[in-house]
Amino acid sequence: MAVETPKRYIGKPVKRKEDLRFITGKGLYVDDIHLPGMHYAAFLRASYAHARIKSIDTSKAEKIPGVVGVFTGEYFRDKVAPLGTAWALTNADLKPVTWPVVAYDKVRFTGDIVAVVVAKDPYIAYDALDAIEVEYEQLPTVVDPEEAVKPGAPQLHDEAPNNIAFTWRFQGGESFEDLERKADFVIRKRLINQRLIPSAMEPRAAVAAYNPGTEELTVWVTSQNPHVHRLIMAGSLGIPEHRIRVIAPDVGGGFGSKIQVYPGEVIVSRLAMDLGVPVKWVETRRENFIGTIHGRDHIDDVEIAATNDGRILGLRVKTLANMGAYLTTAAPGVPTILFGLMLQGPYKIAGVDVEVKGVLTNTTPVDAYRGAGRPEATYILERAMDLVALRLGMDPADVRRVNLLDKAPATTVTGLIYDSGEYKKVFEKALEIAEYKKWREIQEKARKEGRLIGIGISSYIEMCGLAPSRIARATGFGLGLWESVLIRVHPTGKVSVYVGSHPHGQGEETSFAQIVADELGVSIDDVEIVHGDTDETPFGMGTYGSRTTPVGGGALALAARRIKRKARKIAAALLEAREEDIVEGEGKFWVKGSPDKAVTFQDVALAAYTADKLPDDVEPGLEATVFYDPENFVFPYGTHVCIVEIDPETFKPKILRYVAVDDAGVIINPLLAEGQVHGGVVQGLAQALFEEAVFDERGNLLTAGFNDYMIPTALDVPNIESYFEQTPSPHNPLGAKGIGETGTIASTPAVVNAIIDALAHLGVDHIDMPLTPFKIWKALKGKK
Amino acid sequence: MSQQGEQLVKITVKVNGRTYTHEVPPRMLLVHYIRDVLGLTGTHVGCDTSNCGACTVIMNGKAVKSCTLFAFMADGAEIITVEGLASNGKLHPIQEGFRENHGLQCGFCTPGMIMTLYDFLNRVKRKPSEAEVRRAIEGNLCRCTGYVNIVRSALWAAERMYGGGGGGR
Amino acid sequence: MYPPEFKVLVPSSLEEALKLLKEHGDNAKILAGGHSLIPMMRLRLVKPEVVIYLGKVPGLRYIRENGSTIKIGAMTTHGEIESSSLLAEKNPLLQETASKIGDLQVRNMGTIGGSIAHADPAADYPAALTALEATVVLKSLDGEREVKVDEFIQGPYFTDARPDELLVEVRVPSLSGRFGTAYEKLYFRATDFAIVGVAAYVEVDGGAFSRVRVGLTGVGDKPVRARQVEEELVGREASEASIEKAADLASEGLEPPSDVRASSEYRKKMAEVLTKRALTRALSKAKGG
Structure with missing residues (x-):
């Protein structure tokens, strides 16, 4: 019998x-990272977005003192296998498009690497880049996915005719044709989900060192998933996985852009082996903008079948997803599985029909960016709610009331089982906190004074805690999506926890320690979390998809409970009592009725190692490894409310209030x-108001720095009010859901809806993002 | 970074209380001098357009972007980097503020943020308003926190430094 | 990024600086606070052979009143202008403008001389300096000359300075009487260059505008005065109604650029809106508000 140990840390x-x-x-x-004898690599990126490489003259660059070598695609061609995608969608006619680490025949976007300089000093390496002469034969360029699929369009890859990388179709519930017949009207709208650039503050980087004596390669790399990096790099480099050690030390943000295995880390690894010196490469910010993955970039043609009482019966969506020039690590799953299956949202929609074409263009590859697919789905749904409201002259809140599912569990027409949640309750709570009714009154008054105030609502649900493996595999994902943990209790009772997750800002060195400390009844100061090193931690899938707490944390709880069971057995032996008579609490064990004769967790840990008093069926040592594969995803949800005021002369929007109510379980x-x-x-x-990656028709990125790509500053954004509901998820031992992406998923349509709401009486029903003052002005032109 | 025959400039700089003399090539950026020559890697490089502020250090009492200065320009200057903020093992109130208020996530922008706030809070000499703090750090980009807790951290630190009164303009 | 190699020359007097400039002229770039030049060098858009650094030249960093003129040394930083009590009282327009440039760190290093000499068509100072009919002093071994700012700036990144000339001083009027000023800057994101910036300076006498100056930046190749607005307002009743009518003339003859952020037409419209706002705020200050 165990006393319920009070949670000293969880929830605090x-x-x-x-x-x-960090401070x-x-x-x-x-x-x-600085290693003795380290050299520096710099990459010459393509001058054109689509061109054949006719010749490369590296002779001048090689003569610069300090330059160790210049290497072109021909050098790497037979030494390094090109990179492919790890998410080979099934039933989608996915084409085997691959990415050579250094281009040798042609370049397909301006981020393609055409030559690599290694020098003793980074300044010299960049001098040498300027001295390389490349002769190109320019090819016609295509950046717009709509143009790319037309007959006669420039072709990027022989393997993908018409530049179509895949076509993914999903139809769930009643057919759209049937629902269209039942509907009172159908709204057809093209919604553009513009291309974004993840822009983690730390640029990507890699340092590789090879020990020819042990034949071991060590690679420090900015990665969200070091084991995945090791696995894919082993394949590309053709060296055994166990001879590579990947270390992702502190990682300065990822937002999805450090999931992928890129040419950079493979190139420096190969060169470190070949040159016998450590080689370092750090991306410049400009390279980060051009060569690191982008996100979103959908053209969504949406059909909404609805009734006159505001009910949305069905959705049909045809999507062109711009994948850029290559299919990167997780790319195909993002605009399909993570998008299409979420198109029912938290609503009672009876049929979803979605077709997604993944289109290759002469632009930077597009992959998972915070939210990945789910923001795009939520944007469609939340715009649809407001479009229906506008069409019917209904309050957008009432349209949601008509459509919202009451509570979970619920099975969607897309085949998902929502785990837990009180959707309507949380919706009403958000409206109450944000003083929705009051703002409607303020809005009405303001309109009479010529002021433009708008109220936007966004009710979302998302699928995260990416797992379970059998579903991941069924969709073509290259690996399972479980997570691993090794808890090792040392003889002194201190605890090291080796996790396969790899937090890079989320703070699991603390929250995981909270879980372990509570489960074991020890002080949080006695727990350390170790992550990011493939030589130390068990194989793990990494940190993305809001999976670290529900999946990694779930593994942690199970491992801790396993430790606890063994600790009780040892405690019973030490106290010469039966296990079932042992009571525990606050890091101590005692026999029922004799709390004064307790043994501590530390006593038990020591006994596990001295091993002379262990029961016959108990091995020495005190550690546990758990690989945990959850039964299902988790589904956080919530409602966000945004109030904006638009300057009626400059059309600059200002967010007056932002309220987030989220239920991410425990x-x-x-x-x-x-x-x-x-x-x-x-x-x-920022997607709603500021950010947009813009290419010119030749495939040059016009927004290739923080000066042109508008990441908001502190002055551009409001205070955010955050509230939680906590409905435990039954899908994992902690009852936790993911919280890493909810904000990004919810806020974009909340802000857009607010702005459109402010302008609706002037005849505006939609503006494509980002809603800059200029675009708002343009939409209103001639409407007053 | 010096090519054969490249000019070298002798500079003397006081960094975190210690005086250094080095010969540097003219083109060496101050941030590379601090990181690579002095080994003080708390100062970061986050962009190449002087926007992000991750490289911010204090030079002669003022916050500057060390990626937008050549090292030779710091000759004779006194510099404080994030490594030099704590004194006698005691954290500066701004550092404490960030820890107390969850003012950082990935930590990459944090040193620059802290150094900018160091200049700002020393300058205002009172507890500023939220809007003033936001304006002070407009030259420091953060992609993790949405700035909410950075602002809280700054206000917390200001209260430690100057007491709760005022509340700014 | 990593700037290309160059040779640096560090003069310790103005005369030495002018000598070096004479000697290296065309191949040299002048380095003051570095906030215009270094970003361009880091991206290797500019690759000077020689850089002449002014940091050790004494006597270029001052703000002082000289009769009806305030003289500002070229090496004076935006931050020093922002916090100058002299300017706060006698030329608040320049002070307000400086406070709206870039960010705290940029203002700590960037200099007024460097900014003007760089002649970015969307820079903030030129609006105010045009409205103030300010001048710059250019010095060379052959002597010195004083040039009006709107003549000095000839186009994007293009000025009237000869290769051997150094911009050493900026001269703005010391304002007095019933005057008011304001600088309105429209940006989409903080710290960015202006989409449009409008500086206004008005004097009021007996209920009427006696002097009106409006300078615009970001609306073309170089800063411009909104002369039609000025002419329309002088002598009219000093009221918001007069401003409302006149402000629409601000876009007359303008051909602002179109780019990723905004169209020419939007910028024209904003020139009108910001002119109205700047004048309104300036008027309210002139009236003692």
């Missing part, structure tokens, strides 16, 4: 354990969860 706003090193400048990022650390919401909401509202 515990301050982060990892902060001290004192002692974080260790890849660029901070919250391990409210301080960290709130931080995730803040950051997520701001990234999402």
Whole structure:
């Protein structure tokens, strides 16, 4: 019998354990790695977005003192296998498009690498880039996916006729044709989900060192998933997986862009082996904009079949997803599985019909960016709700009331089983906190004074905690989506926890320690979380898809419970009592009725190693490894409300209030969860208001720096009010759901809806993002 | 970074209380001097357009972007980097503020943010308003926090430094 | 990124600087605070052979009143202008403009001389300096000359300075009497260059506008005065109604650029809106508001 140990840490706003090193400048990022004899690589990127390489003259560059070598595609062609995608969608006619790490015949976007310089000093390496002469034969360029699929369009890859990388179709529930017949009207609208650039503050980087004596390659790389990096790099480099050690030290944000295995880390690895010196490469910010993956970029043609009482019966969506020039690691799954299956949202929609064409263009590859597919789905649904409201003259809140599912569990027409949640309750709570009714009154008054105030609502649900493996595999994902953990209790009772997750800002060095400390009844100060090193941690799938707490944390709880069971057995032996008579609490064990004769967790840990008093069926040592594969996804949901006012002369929008009410199940650390919401909401509202990657027709990225690509500053964004409901998920041992992406998913349509709401009386029903003052002005032109 | 025959400039700089003399090539950026020559890697490089502020250090009492200065321009200057903020093992109130208020996530922008706020809070000498803090850090980009907790951290630190009164303009 | 190699010359007097400039002229770039030049060098868009660094030249960093003129040394930073109590009282337009440039760190290093000499068509100072009918002083070994700012700036990144000339001083009027000024800057994201910027300076006498100056930036190759607005308003009743009518003339004859952010037409419209706002705020200050 166990006394219910009070949770001393879970649910508490515990301050982060990892902060001290960052606030004192002692974080260790890849660029901070310095090895004796280290050389520096710099990459010459393509001058054109689509061209044949006729010749490359490296002779001048090679003569520059300090330059060790210049290497072109021919050098790598037979030494390194090209990179493919790890998400080979099934039933989608996916084409085997691959990415040579250094281009040898032609370049397909301006981020393609055409030559690599290795020099003793980075300044010299960049001097040498300027001295390389490449002769190109320019080819016609295509950047617009609609143009790319037309007959006669420039072809990127022989393997993908008409530039179509895949066609994915899903039809669930009643057919759209049937629902169209039942509907009172159908709204048809083209919605553009513009291309975004993840822009983690730390650029990507890699340092590789090879020991020819042990035949071991060590690679420090900015990665969200070091084991995945190791696995794919082993394949590309043709060296055994166990001879590669991948270390992802402190990683300065990822947002999906550090999931992928890129040419950079493969190139420096190969060169470190060939040259016998450590080689470092750090991306410039411009390279990050051009060569690191982008996100979103959909053209969604949406048909909404609805009734006169505001009910949306069915959705039909035809999507052109711009995949860029190559299919990167997770890319095909993003605009399909993570998008199409979420098109029912938290609503009672009876039929969803979606067809997605993945289109190749002469642009930067598009892959998972925070939210990945789910923001695009939510955007369609939330715009649809407001379009129906506008059409019927209904309050957008009432349209949602008509459509919302009441509560979970619920099975969707797309085949998902929503785990837990009180959808309507949370919706009403958000409206109440945001004072929805009051703002409607303020809005009406303001309109009479010529002021433009708008109220936007976004009710979302998302699928995260990416797992389980059997579903991931069924969709063509290259690996399972479980997570691993090794808990090792040392003889002194201190605990090291080796996790396959790899937090890079989310704070699991603290929240995971909270879980272990509570489960084992030890102090949080006695628990350390180790992550990011393939030589130390068990094979793990990494941190993305809001999976670290529900999946990695789930593994952690199970492993801790396994430790606890063994600890009880040892405690019973030490106390010479039967196991069932042992009572535990606050890190101690005692025999029922004799709390004064307790043994501590530390006593038990020591006994596990001295091993002289162990029961016959108990092995020495105290550690547990768990590979945990959840039964299902988790489904956080919530409602966000945004109030904006638009300057009636400059048309500059200002967010007056932003309220987020999210239910992400059991919250391990409210301080960290709130931080995730803040950051997520701001990234999402940045899509609504500021950010857009723009290519010219030749495939040049016009927004290739923070000066042109508008990441918002502190002055551009409002305070974010974050509230939680906590409905435990039955799908994992902690009852937790993911919180990393909810903000980004919810906020984009909340802000757009608010702005359109402010303009609706002037005859505007939609403006494509980002809603800059210029675009708002343009939409209103001639409407007053 | 010096090519054969390239000019070298002798500079003397006081960094975190210690005086250094080095010969540097003219084109060496101050941030590379701090990171690669002095080994103080708490100062980061986040962009090449002077927008992100991750490289912010204090030079002669003022926050500057060390990626937008050549090292030779710092000759004779006194520099404080994030490594030099704590004194006698005691964190500066701004550092404490970030830890107390979850003012950082990935930590990459954090040193620059802290150094900018160091200049700003030393300058205003009172507890500023939220809007003033937001304006002060407009030259420091953060992609993780949405700035909410950075602002809280700054206000917390200001209260430690100057007491709760005022509340700014 | 990593700037290309160059040779640096560090003069310790103005005369030495002018000598070096004479010697290296065309192949040299002048380095002051570095906030225009270094970003271009880092992206290798500019590759000077020689850089002449002014940081060790004494006597280029000052703000002082000289009769009806305020003289500002070229090496004076935006931050120093922003926090100058002299300018706060006697030329608040320049002070307000400086406070709206870039960000805190940029203002700590960037200099007024460097900014003007760089002649970015969307820079903030030129609007104010045009409205103030300010001048710059150019010095060379052959002597010095004073040029009006709107003549000095000839086009994007293109000025009237000869290769051997150094911009050493900016001269703005010391304002007095019943005057008011305002700088309105429209940006989509903080710290960016202006989409449009409008500086206004008005004087009021006996209920009427006695002097009106409006300078615009971001609306073309170089800063311009909205002369039609000025002419329309002088002598008229000093009221918002007069401004409302006149402000629409601000876009007359303008051909602002179209780019990723905004169209020419939007910029024209904004020139009118910001002119109205700048004048309104300036008027309210002139009236003691």
